[in-house]
Amino acid sequence: MSSLRKATLWSGRLAVLSTVLLLSACARPEAPGTIRDPYESRNRQIHEANKSLDRGVFRPVSTAYGKSVPRPVRTGVSNFASNLSLPGAMINSLLQFRPGDAVQNGTRFLINTTVGLGGIFDPATRMGATKVDTDFGETLYVWGMREGAYVEFPVLGPMTERAMIGRAVDFAMNPLRPLANSEERNVMAGTGVLRGADARYENSDLVDSVLYESADSYAQSRQIYLDSRRHKLSRNQETDYFDPYEDPYEDPNAQ
Amino acid sequence: MKTPMPSKPVLAPTRRSLLLTGLMAGAALAVSGLTPGRALALTTDEASRLIDSVVGDINSAINSGGSEAQMFSKFERIFARYADVSVIARSVLGVAARQASSAQLSAFTDAFQGYIARKYGRRFREFVGGDIKVNQARQVKNFYEVKSTALLRGQSPVEVVFLVSDRSGSNKFFNIFIEGVNMLASERTEIGAMLDKRRGDIGALTRDLRTLG
Numbered sequence: 001m002s003s004l005r006k007a008t009l010w011s012g013r014l015a016v017l018s019t020v021l022l023l024s025a026c027a028r029p030e031a032p033g034t035i036r037d038p039y040e041s042r043n044r045q046i047h048e049a050n051k052s053l054d055r056g057v058f059r060p061v062s063t064a065y066g067k068s069v070p071r072p073v074r075t076g077v078s079n080f081a082s083n084l085s086l087p088g089a090m091i092n093s094l095l096q097f098r099p100g101d102a103v104q105n106g107t108r109f110l111i112n113t114t115v116g117l118g119g120i121f122d123p124a125t126r127m128g129a130t131k132v133d134t135d136f137g138e139t140l141y142v143w144g145m146r147e148g149a150y151v152e153f154p155v156l157g158p159m160t161e162r163a164m165i166g167r168a169v170d171f172a173m174n175p176l177r178p179l180a181n182s183e184e185r186n187v188m189a190g191t192g193v194l195r196g197a198d199a200r201y202e203n204s205d206l207v208d209s210v211l212y213e214s215a216d217s218y219a220q221s222r223q224i225y226l227d228s229r230r231h232k233l234s235r236n237q238e239t240d241y242f243d244p245y246e247d248p249y250e251d252p253n254a255q
Numbered sequence: 256m257k258t259p260m261p262s263k264p265v266l267a268p269t270r271r272s273l274l275l276t277g278l279m280a281g282a283a284l285a286v287s288g289l290t291p292g293r294a295l296a297l298t299t300d301e302a303s304r305l306i307d308s309v310v311g312d313i314n315s316a317i318n319s320g321g322s323e324a325q326m327f328s329k330f331e332r333i334f335a336r337y338a339d340v341s342v343i344a345r346s347v348l349g350v351a352a353r354q355a356s357s358a359q360l361s362a363f364t365d366a367f368q369g370y371i372a373r374k375y376g377r378r379f380r381e382f383v384g385g386d387i388k389v390n391q392a393r394q395v396k397n398f399y400e401v402k403s404t405a406l407l408r409g410q411s412p413v414e415v416v417f418l419v420s421d422r423s424g425s426n427k428f429f430n431i432f433i434e435g436v437n438m439l440a441s442e443r444t445e446i447g448a449m450l451d452k453r454r455g456d457i458g459a460l461t462r463d464l465r466t467l468g
Contacts, residue, residue: 215448242439
């Protein structure tokens with residue numbers, strides 16, 4: 001790669017970073033445990049479109065993938081895709097001032113890329129180097145940026161504004177992208193999609209019950225996404241639990 | 256900016272501070288004596304032991320090898336025995352619970368118990384072949400948080416948190432969080448949406464709940 005191209009790439013990344021910092025400075029405050037959804041009507045339209053996409057394409061494709069490809073193969077493909085996300089996760093751990101996490105993911109990457117034959121197998125987990133799942137959205141959280149509004153994104157699904165910026169930055173900053181040629185990039189993207197299909201298939205009972213059996217699948221998806229995202233970011237340290245004995249009629253979402 | 260130093264060392268007891276301490280202790284005693292429901296009679300150990308029994312029963316239900324229907328009836332018994340179903344049902348109904356007659360509320364609570372047992376029974380059924388273990392319990396406000404982990408074969412462990420209180424008169428759990436997903440809040444959203452669809456008719460909701468979940 002020419003040094004000029006490298007320089008443009010890096011200046012592009014710096015531009016993204018400074019935009020993010022600017023946005024995080026302007027983020028509006030919000031109370032914990034609440035749902036902020038000012039774009040609800042547009043989100044609901046996107047949710048319906050996403051459901052049709054799931055019903056027409058994603059669900060049948062992932063069912064076919066799950067039924068035709070044996071589980072060890074699917075797991076291998078998912079492991080491979082997951083392994084490729086580790087260098088990006090390491091950068092995020094460092095940006096979050098969590099060097100221990102970066103070392104853990106680094107060890108994992110070294111073991112699984114070599115002993116695990118390019119990441120298809122996962123001997124690292126058995127050796128104690130489990131994956132620390134992180135992203136730039138979490139980095140922004142650590143830096144003090146507010147969560148922002150809830151948004152349902154076409155194809156990608158539920159997100160917060162902060163997580164959305166994080167996804168974009170993670171995509172732009174992926175340290176493996178400049179190293180890969182276009183064919184390798186296609187493999188990266190393809191295995192990423194298959195990893196999603198595998199997850200959709202393995203959790204199909206839960207996903208189907210939320211999307212197709214709940215009275216309001218939009219509100220359920222929002223609830224579940226926000227609960228689990230906040231739980232992940234707080235690293236399992238919830239404290240502001242809602243107490244129904246104080247006022248059983250109060251809404252646990254509006255404490 | 257510096258805060259001005261008090262003229263006397265703060266720790267030296269003065270007659271006024273002793274008097275105040277005495278008054279405050281008296282007030283605290285009076286308040287705790289008046290507080291209904293034996294606040295904090297439950298201990299961390301008791302809360303942890305309750306969830307040990309819950310988890311033991313769940314483990315034997317999911318690994319009993321019975322049919323789905325048998326498993327659901329086991330889950331309903333677990334739920335009836337260990338959960339404060341009435342406070343959960345009231346909280347999930349929200350303001351609608353206040354407008355309901357006591358007959359409507361008890362019919363709803365009964366239907367809700369079956370619904371929630373089927374719905375969460377299905378979730379716990381995914382842990383089949385696995386094992387749930389209680390890790391730690393601690394006091395939060397005036398109830399207890401008991402953390403457990405579902406260890407599953409070939410999958411990453413799932414965290415299940417129970418909140419336990421004795422304010423119903425006996426030790427019961429009133430909320431479950433599976434990987435942070437709050438049962439009370441999700442069901443509030445779900446039951447609220449169901450009620451809206453039935454134009455606020457609790458009777459219709461109760462009838463439909465008997466087959467849902």
